[in-house]
Amino acid sequence: MIAKKLTPTAVRQGWEILRQWRPALTTAEWWGVEDSFERAIGAVLVQRTTWRQAFQALTALRKAGWTQPATLAALDEAVLRQQIRPAGFYHAKAATLIRLAQWWTEAGGKEFFHTMSTLHLRQELLSIRGIGAETADLILSDALARSTFVVDAYSRRIWSRWLGITELEDDFVRRTVITTLEQRSNLSRLHALLVELGKDHCRKGKPRCVGCPLQQSCVYYRGRPQEG
Numbered sequence: 001m002i003a004k005k006l007t008p009t010a011v012r013q014g015w016e017i018l019r020q021w022r023p024a025l026t027t028a029e030w031w032g033v034e035d036s037f038e039r040a041i042g043a044v045l046v047q048r049t050t051w052r053q054a055f056q057a058l059t060a061l062r063k064a065g066w067t068q069p070a071t072l073a074a075l076d077e078a079v080l081r082q083q084i085r086p087a088g089f090y091h092a093k094a095a096t097l098i099r100l101a102q103w104w105t106e107a108g109g110k111e112f113f114h115t116m117s118t119l120h121l122r123q124e125l126l127s128i129r130g131i132g133a134e135t136a137d138l139i140l141s142d143a144l145a146r147s148t149f150v151v152d153a154y155s156r157r158i159w160s161r162w163l164g165i166t167e168l169e170d171d172f173v174r175r176t177v178i179t180t181l182e183q184r185s186n187l188s189r190l191h192a193l194l195v196e197l198g199k200d201h202c203r204k205g206k207p208r209c210v211g212c213p214l215q216q217s218c219v220y221y222r223g224r225p226q227e228g
């Protein structure tokens, strides 16, 4: 049966299937980056590109010694652009990174963030030009250890194909997943699992359904034209 919207039951079912699919995958392993501010930088660099390219740019910033908030905040934008070229869209990303670093520094850094509610922090991040909901939630979840869920192209595509939902409202998905899973580490891990599934199986073009852990219950798979 085709679902009209994402339900808590579907979220729980998807979570159980996916965590059994990749039981060893942790958020730390998925990122390969420990530092909070470096993860925030990574969240900006990965916009509209692959993590491989974003990580290349992050590595270049590390080599230059520019991954501290105060250092990055004071950088010349044109100089920063050259360093992050591998991530693409480097004009926009350099400007966003400097604005993010200035906000982070002026706010007092992680120590000060502890005094702010998640909602307040989210509003602050969204007020920085170049940071949309997806980037704000990725920073909140994986750099600042807050309970939120990142709704991105991977999760939209997978929920939509798996459950046969044609219209998904991002904020509804975010709230449904948060209230269903609750635990911060599970929310972050579910996002990582969806990204991995989207890269390995549920690709943008033709999905590779063979071996997909959601195949048995997937509406898209059951309705696909028979091959051969």
Ligand code: SF4
Residues within 6 Å of the ligand: 158, 161, 162, 201, 202, 203, 207, 208, 209, 212, 213, 214, 215, 216, 218, 219, 220, 221
């Ligand atoms: S079975 Fe195919 S369409 Fe369904 S979620 Fe998996 S890869 Fe995507």
